[in-house]
Amino acid sequence: MQTLVKGHEQSSKISSPAGLTRLLTPGPTLSLHDKSTPDRADIESYIAQQFHKVHGAHIHDFMPILLNIDCRRTPIAALGIRPAGDQDLFLEQYLPRNIESFVSQTAGYSVSRQHITEIGNLVATQRGGSQLLFLILTALLxxxxxxxxxxxxxxxxxxxxxxxxxxxxxxxDADPALLTNSHISEWGSYYDSQPKVVTVNVAAAMASLCQRKAYKNIITLYQNRVAELALTLDEMGCHGAHSLSA
Structure with missing residues (x-):
């Protein structure tokens, strides 16, 4: 699924760690929403509004699980999660073969679908929101x-x-001509920036983030909440090769 759209964060200026730290006062709340969650529609609406605001896009395809960050009961960032284990990924529409073959080629060893997850539906409307979202997401994955x-x-x-x-x-390349679940016209200006399909190794990302004191402190601050979210993800059927509850 497509990423990234940003509201008030649309400029190329990236928040400093100090700016990210200021976002933590008062502490944002983190939540996960699957298709049975009562307030999921509010998160979908928030995502759709930001895609339309920034790109003039009209999106209607949302990932099965949404991770949301609220600040003072107002959403400031969200993204979707779709495990590759038992379903096709949105971004596989762009690819000539399955995602695990591409990831395996990058890794230099065989990687199964059960070890891969897709993210998308990414929006942020407060400075530092995207960075906080990626810190939490990396620890959670x-x-x-x-x-x-x-x-x-x-x-x-x-x-x-x-x-x-x-x-x-x-x-x-993320070629919009290959879309089968939606028409290119629905995406407004999104594809004008020529987005790419990419992958990130979770362990390597975590190690790199923890080398920076500000990021490590934030990850430590939220470690208990991340553990709770990981259990929730597992209950939602979203986990890697081994279930946390097994």
Whole structure:
């Protein structure tokens, strides 16, 4: 699924760790929403509104699980999660073969679908929201036994994640002509930036993030909440090769 759209964060300026730390006062709340969650429609509406605001897009395809960050009961960032184990990924529409073959080629060893998850539906409307979302997401995916995350990245996302210290591996072009679940006209200006299908190794990303004191402190601050979210993900049927409850 496509990433990234940003509201008030649309400029290329990336928040400093100090700016990210200011976002933590008062502490944001983190929540997961599957298709049975009562307030999921509110998160979908938030995502759709931001895609339309920034790109003039009309999206209607949302990932099965949504991770949301609220600040003062107002959403400031969200993204979707789709494990590759038992379903096709949105971004596989762009690819000539399955995602695990691309990730395995990048890794240099065989990677099964059970170790891969896709993210998308990414939006943020407060400075620092995207960075906080990726810090929480990385810790959450590692605890949930996912080794590789794949997504469609715009140049803005690429720059942001690179500046955070994460290494993105480009896999393929995201060609909108290959879309089968939606029409290119629905995406407004999204594809004008020529986004790419990329992958990130979760363990390597976590190690890199923890080398920066500000990021490590935030990850430590939220470690108990991340553990709770990992159990929730497992209950929702979203986990890597090994179930946390097994």
């Amino acid at each position: 590692q605890q949930s036994q996912f080794d590789w995350v794949v997504f469609t990245a715009t140049p803005l996302v690429d720059r942001m994640m690179t500046r955070m210290g994460m290494e993105l591996h480009e896999l393929y």
